[in-house]
Amino acid sequence: MSRLSISKAAHIIMPWHRLIDRLEENHRGSQKIGTTGRGIGPCYQDKYGRWGIRVCDLIDPGRFERRVQDVLPYKNAVITKVFGGEAISAADVLEEYSSYADVIRPLVAETSQMLMKAVEEGRSLILEGAHGSLLDIDHGTYPYVTSSHPIAGGATVGTGLGPRDITDIVGVAKVYTTRVGEGVFMTELHGDQGEAIRRKGGEFGTTTGRPRRCGWFDAVAVRYACRLSSCSRMALIKLDVLTGMPTVRVAVAYELDGGRTTEFPQDTETLERVQPVYEDLPGWTEPVEGARRMADLPKNARAYIDRLQELCGTPVWAVSVGERRDQTIIAG
Numbered sequence: 001m002s003r004l005s006i007s008k009a010a011h012i013i014m015p016w017h018r019l020i021d022r023l024e025e026n027h028r029g030s031q032k033i034g035t036t037g038r039g040i041g042p043c044y045q046d047k048y049g050r051w052g053i054r055v056c057d058l059i060d061p062g063r064f065e066r067r068v069q070d071v072l073p074y075k076n077a078v079i080t081k082v083f084g085g086e087a088i089s090a091a092d093v094l095e096e097y098s099s100y101a102d103v104i105r106p107l108v109a110e111t112s113q114m115l116m117k118a119v120e121e122g123r124s125l126i127l128e129g130a131h132g133s134l135l136d137i138d139h140g141t142y143p144y145v146t147s148s149h150p151i152a153g154g155a156t157v158g159t160g161l162g163p164r165d166i167t168d169i170v171g172v173a174k175v176y177t178t179r180v181g182e183g184v185f186m187t188e189l190h191g192d193q194g195e196a197i198r199r200k201g202g203e204f205g206t207t208t209g210r211p212r213r214c215g216w217f218d219a220v221a222v223r224y225a226c227r228l229s230s231c232s233r234m235a236l237i238k239l240d241v242l243t244g245m246p247t248v249r250v251a252v253a254y255e256l257d258g259g260r261t262t263e264f265p266q267d268t269e270t271l272e273r274v275q276p277v278y279e280d281l282p283g284w285t286e287p288v289e290g291a292r293r294m295a296d297l298p299k300n301a302r303a304y305i306d307r308l309q310e311l312c313g314t315p316v317w318a319v320s321v322g323e324r325r326d327q328t329i330i331a332g
Contacts, residue, residue, distance in 0.1 A: 002106065002107055003207060004107055005107055005108070005109040005111050005114065006055055006104055006107045006108050006109070006111070007108075007109070007110075007111040007112070008054065008055050008056040008108055008109070008110060008111075009054055009055070009056065009112075010054060010055045011043055011044075011046070011047050011052045011053070011054055011055075012038065012043075012052075012053050012054065012055060012057075012058055012097075013038065013039040013043045014039070014043070014053060014071075014075075014093065014097075015088050015092075015096075016042070016072070016079065016088055017037075017039030017040075017042040017043045017046070017075075018037065018038060018039035018042075019079060019085060020039070020075070020079065020083075020087065021037050021038065021039045021040070021041060021042050021079065021320070022037050023033055023079065023083040024041075024042070024083075025037065027083065029114070032182060033143060033144055033181065033182055033183075033285045034144065034180070034181025034182035034183070034236055035181070035292075036144050036205075036207045036208050036276055037208075040146070040147060040206065040210070040291065041146075044148065045147075046071075046149035046322060049074075051071050051074070053067045053068070053071065053085055055104070055108055056108075058097060058100070058101045058104075059101050059104070059171045061098065061101070063138050064082070064094070064098075064101065065094055066096065068090055068093055068094060069090060072088065072090050072093070075088070076088060081253070109158070110147045111159025111160070112159060112161070113160075114292040115159050115160065115161055116160065116161065119161065119165050125161075127155045127158075127159060127161075127166075128149050128243070129147050129150050129151070129152070129154065129155065129175055130148075131148075131150035131323075132150060132225070133150060133151050133224070133225035133228050133229065134221060134225065135150055136148075136149055136151050136154075136228070139151065139228055139266065141183050141184055141268050141271060141319055142268060142318055143268070144181065144182050144183025144184070145183075148214065151225075151228045151229045151233075152169045152228075152229035152230060153165065153229070168232050168233075169229055169230055169231050169232050169233075169236055170228050170231065170232065170233055170317065171222075171225060171229060171231035171233070171234045171235070171314060172234070172235045172236070172237060173217075173222050173234060173235070173236055173237070173239055173306070173312075174201075174215070174217075174237055174238045174241075175216045175217060175236050175237070175239050175241070175242055175305075175308070176197055176201075176214060176215065176216060176237075176238070176241065176242065177214070177215045177216065177217055177221070178201075178203050178212040178213060178214050178216055178321060179212065179213045179215075180205045180208075180210060180212050181269075184268055184271045184272050185213055185215060186215075186220075186251065186254065186271065186274055186275075186276050187215035187216040187217070187218045187249075187251045187276050188213050188214070188215040189214055189215045189216065194213070194214045194215065195214075196213040197241060197242075198211055198212060198214045200241045201214070201238055201241040216248070216249040216250060216251060216276075216278065217248075217249075217250045217251065217308060218251045218276065219250050219252055219308065219311035219312055220251055220252070220253060220254055220261075220262055220263070220264050220276075221251075221264055222308075222311075223262075223264075223311065223313055223314075224263075224264035224313050226313065226314040227313075231314045232314075233314060233315050233317035234309070234314045234315065234316050234317060235261040235315070235316075235317055235318040235319070235320070235328075236305060236316055236318070236319050236320070237303060237319075237320040238320060239288055239297075239305075239319055239320065240287075240288050240289050240320075240321045240322055240323050242283065242284075242304075243283075243284060243285065243286070243287060243288055243301075244283070244285055245283040246282075246283050247280050247282065247283055247285050248280075248281050248282075248304055248320045249278045249279070249280055250278065250279050250281065250307065250308065250311065251276035251278055251279070252277055252278070252279045252311060253275065253276075253277040254274035254275065254276060254277065255274065255275040255276075255277055256273060256274045256275075257269070257273065279307075280305060281300070281303065281304050282302075282303075283300060284299075284300040284301045285298075286298040286301075287328060288301060288321040289321050289322045290321075291321050291329060292326075292329060293329060294319070294329055294331050296329075297319075297321075297329075305319060305331075316331050317330070317331055317332050319331055319332055
């Protein structure tokens with residue numbers, strides 16, 4: 001039995017999704033979102049517009065052909081009449097996707113039922129979220145967001161499990177802040193320090209290879225993210241990347257319209273007006289890659305972690321000091 005299962009209810013990214021993604025992004029011009037161009041946003045649009053084609057459609061040849069014939073004329077009208085693009089051939093789609101169906105058909109299952117049964121049997125499940133909290137479609141820096149809910153609440157929506165089935169929520173944050181694509185970034189570094197973090201941390205997009213924007217740790221944003229997901233504990237990663245910096249900065253508040261706030265504004269235009277209020281902490285030069293206990297870390301590195309924990313209001317459970325599995329310190 002395969003250890004990989006694919007939900008019958010999962011929506012399929014079709015060729016028109018990828019094409020429309022690129023056409024829409026080009027149409028936005030200077031207001032582009034910075035999408036990956038992989039068709040994810042348009043696929044979500046079809047999901048909620050009830051045009052979507054799902055895995056359960058794909059694995060049934062007759063049903064899949066009917067769905068393509070139902071949907072494609074409308075999509076081709078959008079492609080050709082709105083954007084001036086070239087129409088997509090139904091025959092080409094059916095030929096290409098039939099080969100995909102043959103590969104995944106043995107893997108398709110009622111995954112929500114599988115997970116429910118595992119919970120009933122007392123088994124432990126690990127659910128991993130994608131993206132970051134500020135890319136949440138409702139609670140992120142709209143419109144520079146993704147199309148889903150990359151917060152803890154999205155785990156129940158995506159899996160079919162109930163909210164009370166989630167018993168522990170671990171928030172993962174880098175010890176500095178990054179962003180891919182467009183959108184407001186309050187603590188972004190534009191000079192040599194930002195480039196140094198990018199190079200040392202390997203901060204390039206997993207899907208696109210685009211350089212990630214890098215900046216200082218934003219405690220206002222991370223505290224907001226921890227609250228959004230009711231994080232039980234937090235894992236701080238990439239501590240080794242900051243080694244060698246004489247000073248490390250943390251945004252502890254925002255200056256906004258003559259006042260100061262420690263709350264994260266949900267309006268993007270408001271966020272564009274904020275200025276971060278920094279607290280400077282002494283850096284460390286001692287290497288941390290060999291540390292296996294918190295006591296092994298340099299004094300200033302431990303003080304930095306303690307301060308982030310205090311500002312975010314969430315206990316630090318683990319700290320990573322390198323890429324290898326044995327380079328994660330369990331703090332408590």
